[in-house]
Amino acid sequence: xxxxxxxxxxxxxxxxxxxxxxxxxxxxxxxxxxxxxxxxxxxxxxxxxxxxxxxxxxxxxxxxxxxxxxxxxxxxxxxxxxxxxxxxxxxxxxxxxxxxxxxxxxxxxxxxxxxxxxxxxxxxxxxxxxxxxxxxxxxxxxxxxxxxxxxxxxxxxxxxxxxxxxxxxxxxxxxxxxxxxxxxxxxxxxxxxxxxxxxxxxxxxxxxxxxxxxxxxxxxxxxxxxxxxxxxxxxxxxxxxxxxxxxxxxxxxxxxxxxxxxxxxxxxxxxxxxxxxxxxxxxxxxxxxxxxxxxxxxxxxxxxxxxxxxxxxxxxxxxxxxxxxxxxxxxxxxxxxxxxxxxxxxxxxxxxxxxx
Amino acid sequence: xxxxxxxxxxxxxxxxxxxxxxxxxxxxxxxxxxxxxxxxxxxxxxxxxxxxxxxxxxxxxxxxxxxxxxxxxxxxxxxxxxxxxxxxxxxxxxxxxxxxxxxxxxxxxxxxxxxxxxxxxxxxxxxxxxxxxxxxxxxxxxxxxxxxxxxxxxxxxxxxxxxxxxxxxxxxxxxxxxxxxxxxxxxxxxxxxxxxxxxxxxxxxxxxxxxxxxxxxxxxxxxxxxxxxxxxxxxxxxxxxxxxxxxxxxxxxxxxxxxxxxxxxxxxxxxxxxxxx
Numbered sequence: 324x325x326x327x328x329x330x331x332x333x334x335x336x337x338x339x340x341x342x343x344x345x346x347x348x349x350x351x352x353x354x355x356x357x358x359x360x361x362x363x364x365x366x367x368x369x370x371x372x373x374x375x376x377x378x379x380x381x382x383x384x385x386x387x388x389x390x391x392x393x394x395x396x397x398x399x400x401x402x403x404x405x406x407x408x409x410x411x412x413x414x415x416x417x418x419x420x421x422x423x424x425x426x427x428x429x430x431x432x433x434x435x436x437x438x439x440x441x442x443x444x445x446x447x448x449x450x451x452x453x454x455x456x457x458x459x460x461x462x463x464x465x466x467x468x469x470x471x472x473x474x475x476x477x478x479x480x481x482x483x484x485x486x487x488x489x490x491x492x493x494x495x496x497x498x499x500x501x502x503x504x505x506x507x508x509x510x511x512x513x514x515x516x517x518x519x520x521x522x523x524x525x526x527x528x529x530x531x532x533x534x535x536x537x538x539x540x541x542x543x544x545x546x547x548x549x550x551x552x553x554x555x556x557x558x559x560x561x562x563x564x565x566x567x568x569x570x571x572x573x574x575x576x577x578x579x580x581x582x583x584x585x586x587x588x589x590x591x592x593x594x595x596x597x598x599x600x601x602x603x604x605x606x607x608x609x610x611x612x613x614x615x616x617x618x619x620x621x622x623x624x625x626x627x628x629x630x631x632x633x634x635x636x637x638x639x640x641x642x643x644x645x646x647x648x649x650x651x652x653x654x655x656x657x658x659x660x661x662x663x664x665x666x667x668x669x670x671x672x673x674x675x676x677x678x679x
Numbered sequence: 680x681x682x683x684x685x686x687x688x689x690x691x692x693x694x695x696x697x698x699x700x701x702x703x704x705x706x707x708x709x710x711x712x713x714x715x716x717x718x719x720x721x722x723x724x725x726x727x728x729x730x731x732x733x734x735x736x737x738x739x740x741x742x743x744x745x746x747x748x749x750x751x752x753x754x755x756x757x758x759x760x761x762x763x764x765x766x767x768x769x770x771x772x773x774x775x776x777x778x779x780x781x782x783x784x785x786x787x788x789x790x791x792x793x794x795x796x797x798x799x800x801x802x803x804x805x806x807x808x809x810x811x812x813x814x815x816x817x818x819x820x821x822x823x824x825x826x827x828x829x830x831x832x833x834x835x836x837x838x839x840x841x842x843x844x845x846x847x848x849x850x851x852x853x854x855x856x857x858x859x860x861x862x863x864x865x866x867x868x869x870x871x872x873x874x875x876x877x878x879x880x881x882x883x884x885x886x887x888x889x890x891x892x893x894x895x896x897x898x899x900x901x902x903x904x905x906x907x908x909x910x911x912x913x914x915x916x917x918x919x920x921x922x923x924x925x926x927x928x929x930x931x932x933x934x935x936x937x938x939x940x941x942x943x944x945x946x947x948x949x950x951x952x953x954x955x956x
Contacts, residue, residue, distance in 0.1 A: 375850050395853040402854045408847035412869045422855035469855070 325386040325476040325509060326351045327372060332381035334367055334533075341367050343533045344381070352507040354500075358520040358556070359530035366481055368530075369513045373479050374398050385476060401470035402479040406486060407462045409454040409469075415441075416450040419468045440471040443502070460491045467502070480512040484519065496522055517557050521545070529553050547669075551676040554603050554669060560633065562603045565641045566673055569598045578602045578670070580639035584618050589665040594672070594679045601676075603669035606633065609645040612662035622657045634659075713737070713925035720921050733922075737930065740923035746930065748901065749908035753931075756818055756893075756904055757886040760825035764833050764882045765875060767826070772837035773863070777846070787838075790831040798828055802895050809896055820896045821904070825886040833878040840874035841867075880942050887935055905931045 327349040334342040342364045349355045357365040370376040372383055374395030382389050390398055401422075409418050416437055423433040441447050444464040454462055463483060470478055480499070484492045500523050503510055514520055520527045521541040529536040529544065529552070536556075537549040548554035554562045567578035567586070577585040578600060586602055594600060612618075620636040620643065627633075634645045634653055638661075645661060653659065670679040682690070707727075712720065713736055715729035740746060775783060798805075805824060806815070814820035844867065852862035868875075890906040897903055903911060909931060912924045 373850075373854060375853070395850070396856045396858060400854065402851070404847045404851060406845065406847055408845065408851035410848060410851075410866055421852070421857075425856045425861065469851075473855075 326353075326384075327477055327509060327511065328382075328384040329368070329372075330382045330384070332368070332371065332383060333379045334364070334371065334376065335379045341533055342379075345535060347528060347535065347538070349509060349511060351509055354503050354510045354512065354523060354525045355528060356512045356514060356520040356524035356526075357528045357530060358514055358517055359536075360556075361515055362532075363530040364533040365513045365515075365530050369479055369481055369511060372477070372511060373400055373402050399473075399475050400477045400479060401473045401475035402481065403466045403470050403483045405482040407454075407466040407483075409462055409465055411454055414451050414453055415446060415457070415465050415468075418454065418465055419450075419472050421469070422473050436472045437468075440468040443471065443505075444468050459487050460495065463487060463495060467499070471502075471506075476509065478508050478510040480510065482514055483512075484514070485516075492519075499523065518559060521557065527557075529556060531556075547678070549678055551601060551603075551671045554671070554678075558605055560606050560644050560646070562605050562669065563609075563638070563641075563643045564601050564603045564671075565639055565643070567600060567602050567639075569594045569596060569600045569670075571596055582639045584639060586618065586663065586668075587665070588668055588670060594670060599673035600679065601671040601673050603671060604663045604667060606644040606646040607631075607648075608664060608667035609647075610662045610664065611647070611651075612660040614660065617660040617662035619658050619660050622653045622655055622659060624655065625653045709925045709928055712921055713929045715922060717920070717922055736922050736926045740920075740926040743920070744908060744912055744923060744927055745900070746905075746908070746927055749903050749905045750930075752818055752902060753887060753905040756821045756825065757883050759819075759822040760829065760886045761879050761882040763822065763826040764829045765879055768830050768833040768837055768878070769868075769871075769875070771830075772834045772841055773867075775834065775838045776841035777849075787835075790835055793831045798824075798889075799891050802891060805892065806895050815896055816898045816902055818897075818902055818904075821886075821889075821893055824892055824896075825882075825889060829882040829885055833882060836878050836881070837871070837874050841871060844870050876942065880939060884935065884939065 327347075329345050329347040329349075332342060332345045333340065345364075345368060347355075357368060359365050367376060371378055374390070374393065378391045383391055385398065385400075410421065413421065419437045419440060420433045423436060428436075437450070438447070441450055444467060446461070446464055446468055449457060449461060449465075454465065457465065463486075466483065483499075484495050487495060496519055499512075503523075512519075512523060521544075524541055526538060526540055527544055528538050531552050537544060537553045544553055544557045548557060548562075551564065555564065565578075565580060565586075567580045569588075570577055570579050570585075574587070576588050576590055578588055579585050580602075588602070618638065620638055622634055622636055624635040625632060626635070631646050631648045632651060632653070634647070636643050636645065636659075671677060672679055711727055711729065714732050714734065715736075716731050716733055719729050774780075775787070809815050809817075809820045812820075814823075848866055848870070849862045852866045853859075857865065888906060889904075890910070893904045893907045894910070897907060900908075900911065905927075909924060909927045912927065913919050
């Protein structure tokens, strides 16, 4: 087990820059998730840590050893691939023992380790099967088992759950997290699914267009997104964002919406009166207001999920979603009044997108 | 309206029958001629029947035409050419499939262009080349040229199959601690066996059937390959022993045809796998 340090790492394909200088410290035993839309460079960064892509400039360190020029086979890193990459001509046992056999470990030792890993992953019955006789979830487990037997310093996961169906994905998510709690191997996990990131990570790294947008614990990102991108990316359904102008009068600060409505906000923060801003509030942080208070909106679509009710409306001609955990019998066309708790409001500069 | 399965089968066979006749007719003549007694070779009008079924024609032919020697020559040339072509094209196809380098597209086109040139155009040049190398009358001249002529095809074929083997598998092997060579030998090549079988079959059959170059390069009858040896039973003779010629042709073609049809399941699988992706 070991820490991973990334210092000013850049990647170019020909003259096309893909990563524009990444700095990241992954602590020993930490579970870090790299998350971002496709094409943001997260997989490239992971493959650079693995040694499958060259580093254009900057340094990658495992512990305090620079590994830029160390070939993948000598980095002592285990990786789980998106499509599992199981060797199709080998049995599960052979797949899992491949790395140990390469190292010419003693037969009994290999056998013990493979069976241990198989026990942890419930693969005992399948050791003699070939990968094509396994279901998606079982293949996924074999891929994990192959990483597990190695006692590697770092585990890398490249979207390992994206080929599984929704239900299995939730199960495997928990299994991977439990496994990490048990083994405590430093792990870097790449996904485009923010729910996976939120549920599994000790810390999340949100990436976009080859840059890091924000690093933090799941709740830090949820509570205080550093910019509009993170605000929009983390949380499902996404945060409601409405453009407006910051203002203030005797009653306090407010954001004036294009249709004239005023949404009270807590103080001016670092903003100034007359500044173009983006007002943000999460759907789950909206509440029903008493008569004659809050803002009036017209219900367009109601989606009960059982656990809550999602209401789609428009606020100042911008689509707006509200989620209520209490049961209401809303009808399309009905007018309701919404209220936003002051401590749940996010303000961003409209130009830079940065949090105010 | 749907036809019954039987009606459809009959109809399709009727449609196919002209083709079947055209293909089987020469084989029929060949076989019937090969087993008939010598004095029934030129009856008029020609018949399919014969008075005596003579397997002895084959053993007589074997001795008289030095069939065994030519067979060994053919086997030596075809097997060696196939082995060399495969050994050289596997690394080439691997490089083409896995690495990016300047001129890769041009190289692929170049390979394709060489296929448009008939070997016969090159015969004169090749003969002079082999003269200067001292390889005329040496079976190895055929080994080299056959391997060379087939490599464009084998590289092309192997490359398209290699492209269909996921790169992740090799990367996984590297992460597991394998060197490039180890991952190639233990992961990649075992998965490429179907493609290698297909290309081997093609190269073998091309070499086995090749005539013009063999006729040009081989001057002494001891070094004749089967096609040349059989041709030699016909060309420039006062009396052609047709039943022996045909017996030789049967022996030269039928075993290969049987092996080929047995291996064709690999062929179809390999081709489809290479093509679809």
